[in-house]
Amino acid sequence: MIVQHNITAMNANRMLGLTTGSLSKSTEKLSSGYRINRAADDAAGLTISEKMRKQIRGLDQASTNAEDGVSSVQTAEGALTEVHSMLQRMNELAVQASNGTNSTSDRQAIQDEIDQLNTEIDRVSETTKFNETYLLKGESGTKTIDMKAHDAGLKGTLVTNGDGTATFTMDSFAVGDKVSIGGKTYTIGATKADTDDLIDAASQTGKEKDITINGTTYKYLAESGNKDDSSASDLKGGYYADGKWATGVTAKSAADLKAAATAGSTVSVAGKELTSLKDADATAGVKSNDPTVITKAKAYELAKKELLAANQIGDTKGTAAVADKNAGAADGSFTITLGQADVANSLSFSLHVGADADMTNKIQVNIDSMDSESLGIKGLNVMDDSGNAATYAIDAISDAVAKVSAQRSALGAVQNRLEHTIDNLDNVVENTTSAESRIRDTDMAEEMVNYSKNSILQQAGQSMLAQANQANQGVLSLLQ
Numbered sequence: 402m403i404v405q406h407n408i409t410a411m412n413a414n415r416m417l418g419l420t421t422g423s424l425s426k427s428t429e430k431l432s433s434g435y436r437i438n439r440a441a442d443d444a445a446g447l448t449i450s451e452k453m454r455k456q457i458r459g460l461d462q463a464s465t466n467a468e469d470g471v472s473s474v475q476t477a478e479g480a481l482t483e484v485h486s487m488l489q490r491m492n493e494l495a496v497q498a499s500n501g502t503n504s505t506s507d508r509q510a511i512q513d514e515i516d517q518l519n520t521e522i523d524r525v526s527e528t529t530k531f532n533e534t535y536l537l538k539g540e541s542g543t544k545t546i547d548m549k550a551h552d553a554g555l556k557g558t559l560v561t562n563g564d565g566t567a568t569f570t571m572d573s574f575a576v577g578d579k580v581s582i583g584g585k586t587y588t589i590g591a592t593k594a595d596t597d598d599l600i601d602a603a604s605q606t607g608k609e610k611d612i613t614i615n616g617t618t619y620k621y622l623a624e625s626g627n628k629d630d631s632s633a634s635d636l637k638g639g640y641y642a643d644g645k646w647a648t649g650v651t652a653k654s655a656a657d658l659k660a661a662a663t664a665g666s667t668v669s670v671a672g673k674e675l676t677s678l679k680d681a682d683a684t685a686g687v688k689s690n691d692p693t694v695i696t697k698a699k700a701y702e703l704a705k706k707e708l709l710a711a712n713q714i715g716d717t718k719g720t721a722a723v724a725d726k727n728a729g730a731a732d733g734s735f736t737i738t739l740g741q742a743d744v745a746n747s748l749s750f751s752l753h754v755g756a757d758a759d760m761t762n763k764i765q766v767n768i769d770s771m772d773s774e775s776l777g778i779k780g781l782n783v784m785d786d787s788g789n790a791a792t793y794a795i796d797a798i799s800d801a802v803a804k805v806s807a808q809r810s811a812l813g814a815v816q817n818r819l820e821h822t823i824d825n826l827d828n829v830v831e832n833t834t835s836a837e838s839r840i841r842d843t844d845m846a847e848e849m850v851n852y853s854k855n856s857i858l859q860q861a862g863q864s865m866l867a868q869a870n871q872a873n874q875g876v877l878s879l880l881q
Contacts, residue, residue, distance in 0.1 A: 410869035417862035424855035430843045431852060437841050446840050453837040457830055459756025464826040467819045470752040470766065473531040474819070477768055478812045480529040480537055484771060485805050487518045491778070492798045498783035498791035505786075512784050519773045519781060526772040539745025539770035548721070548740040548777050549800045553711035553793065555582065555704055557733070565741075568726060571704060571733035574697075576675055582703045583789050590694040591675040592683045596668040597659045603670040604640070604655035612640065613669040614662050619653060620644030701731045708735060710789065714797040715777030716740025744775040754822050764822070766815055769808055776801035 429438055437443045437450065497503070498511045526537040550567035552559045557571040574580055576591045603610040609621035624638025630651050639652025653661075662668050665679040678696065682688050686699025695703070705723050712721045721740035725731060748768045755762025773779040778801050783791035 407869070409872060410866060413862060413866040413869045417859065417866055420855055420858040420862050424852065424859050427848055427852040427855055430848050431845065434843055434845075435841055436843045436848075443840075450837050450841040453833055453840070456756045457833050457837065460826050460830045460833070463754045463756060463762070464823050464830070466752055467754045467764075467823045467826065469532075470754075470764065471816055471819045471823075473534070473536065474766065474812050474816045476531045477529065477536040478809055478816070480525050481771065481805055481809050481812070484522055484525060485802065485809070487522055488776075488778075488798055488802050488805060491515055491518050491781070492795060492802070495781075495783055495791050495794040495798055499788045499795065501788055503788070508784050508791075511791075512782065515781055515783065519778060522776070522778075523772045526770065526775075534748075534750070536748060536768055537771040538748075539768075539775075540748050542746045543743045544746050545718070545741050545743055546775070548712065548715045548742070550737050550739055551708075551711040551714075551793065551796045553583075553704070553707040555707065556580075565720075565739050567737040567739060569708060569735045569737060570726075571701070571735075573733070574700075576697075580700055582700060583707045584787060584792065585693075587693055587695045587700060587703075589700060590682075590688055590696055591677045592696055593662075593664045593677050593680075596662045596666060596675050596677045599668055599670055599673065599675055600655055600658050600662065604658070609640075610671055612658055613667075614658060615666050617642055618644075619658060622646070622652070697733075698731050701725075701733055704733070705735060707789070708737060711793040711796065712737055712740055714740070714781065714793055715742060715774075715779060717742040717774055717779055742774050742777070742779070744772070745770040752819070754819075754826065764815065764818065766812075768812070769804070771805065771808065776804055 430436060437447050440447050494511050494515055498508050503511070527535070529535065529537045547565055550559055550561055550569075552569055555569070555571055557569055559567060559569045561567045574589055576589050576595050578589050580587050580589060600612055603612050604621070611621075612619045619640035619642055621640055622636050622638065622644060624636055626632070626635030628637045629635055630637045630646070633646045636646060637652045639654055640658060641650065641652060662677070664677055664683060667674060667676040669675075677683070678688055678694075683696060686696045686702065688694035705725075709721065709723045712723065718741040720738060722738040724736050724738075726734040726736045747770065749765065751763040751765050753762055754764055769775060773781075777797055778794075781794050781797065783794055785791075
C-alpha cells in the first residue's frame with residue numbers, strides 16, 4: 402500500500418472543496434435573493450440586467466416628474482379658477498353699471514368693487530407659486546401684445562388684419578334710416594347733396610319722372626316743333642311747372658331744379674320725399690330743432706369716436722387710434738390701430754418624462770401672465786353718465802374671460818396628457834422590472850434543491866475524507 406501521497410484522501414478533499422464552494426454559492430443566492438451577485442455569476446446577464454435597472458430607475462423618476470408636473474398644473478389651474486370667478490363678477494358689475502337707472506354714487510360703488518377685483522387678480526398673478534416657481538406672472542423680460550379689436554356695438558363688419566390693425570366697415574344706410582350709435586338712436590337726415598342726387602336720378606334721359614319741389618310739381622315734356630319754346634307745339638324739351646307751357650316760360654333743366662331746391666327744401670319723386678337740412682344744420686351735422694336727426698357725415702364722426710373709446714380699454718401704451726380707411730372720404734369704413742400693452746413673457750418649462758436624453762421625452766408647459774394688464778382690463782372704468790364705458794367694459798371683460806378659459810383649457814390638456822404619461826411609465830416599469838427579475842433574481846425553489854443536494858454531498862464528502870484518512874492506519878499494523 403502506497404501512503405506517500407494519500408491519493409484517496411486528496412481526492413476526497415478536492416471533491417469536498419468543490420461541494421463546499423457550490424454550497425457556499427447556493428447559500429449566497431438564497432440569502433441575497435439574487436442569482437447574479439457578481440459579474441462572474443453571469444457576465445452577459447449582468448450587463449443586460451444593469452441596463453434594465455438604469456431604465457427602470459430613470460422611468461421611476463420620470464413618473465415622479467410627471468406627477469410633479471400634474472401638481473404644478475393643478476396649482477395654476479386652481480388659481481385661474483378664482484381669476485375666472487372674479488372676472489364673472491366684474492362682468493356682472495359692468496352689466497349693472499351699463500343700466501341708465503344708476504346714479505353717480507351707484508357707479509362709484511361699482512367702480513370701487515371693480516378696482517378691488519382688479520387688484521386681487523394682480524395679487525393672485527404675482528403670488529401663485531409651486532416649489533418657489535411663480536406660475537402666473539410670466540418670466541423675466543417683456544413682450545408687446547395687441548388688444549382685441551371691438552366694434553363698439555355698431556352694425557358692420559370687423560376684420561382683424563394681423564398687423565396690429567383692424568378694419569371696420571359700417572353697414573350702409575340711406576337717408577331716413579335709423580342708426581344706433583353709442584346707445585342712442587338717430588335718424589339720417591338729408592342734405593342738399595341728397596336732394597340733388599334725387600333730382601339727378603329722376604331726370605335721367607328717357608327715364609324722366611315728375612319732380613315736386615316745395616309743393617310745385619315739375620313734369621317733363623319732350624321736345625317738339627322748332628324746339629324754341631315759342632308755342633305749346635314748339636317745345637325745347639324739359640321740365641315745366643305742372644306740365645304746362647305758357648308764354649315766356651322756358652323749360653327747366655335738372656341743373657335749374659337743383660338750384661331751385663335750396664337747403665331746407667322738400668323734394669319728392671315717385672313717393673320718396675326728402676327735406677334737406679338748412680345750411681347751418683348741415684354744417685353742424687345735426688338738425689337744430691331735433692338733435693336726433695343727423696347727417697351721414699355726422700353719423701360717421703360719432704361712430705369713429707365710439708370706436709376709439711371701445712378700443713382704448715386695456716391700452717396702456719396709448720396706441721389705439723381710429724382713422725377713415727379711405728383718406729378724405731367719410732364712407733363708414735375705418736382703420737383701427739389696436740391698443741397695446743407691455744406684459745411679461747410667458748412662463749415656459751419642460752417636464753422630462755423619459756429615461757433617455759431624447760428631446761421627445763420633454764413635455765412643454767406654457768403659461769401666460771395673468772395679471773390685469775395682460776388680460777386687457779387694467780384701469781377698467783365704468784364711470785360715465787351714459788353707461789357706454791360700462792358697455793364697452795363688458796367686451797373687454799369678455800376677452801379676458803376668453804383668455805383665461807383658453808389658458809385653463811391648455812393646462813387641462815397638459816394634465817390629461819401627463820396622467821396618460823404616468824400610466825404608460827408605470828406599465829413600462831412593471832414589465833421591465835419583471836424581465837430584469839427573471840435575469841437577476843434567484844429561483845428560490847430551484848436553489849433550495851441545489852442547497853439540499855450540496856449539503857448532503859458536503860456531509861458525504863466529510864465522511865469519505867475521514868474514512869480515507871483512516872484507511873492508512875492499516876499500514877501501521879504491518880510495522881508493529
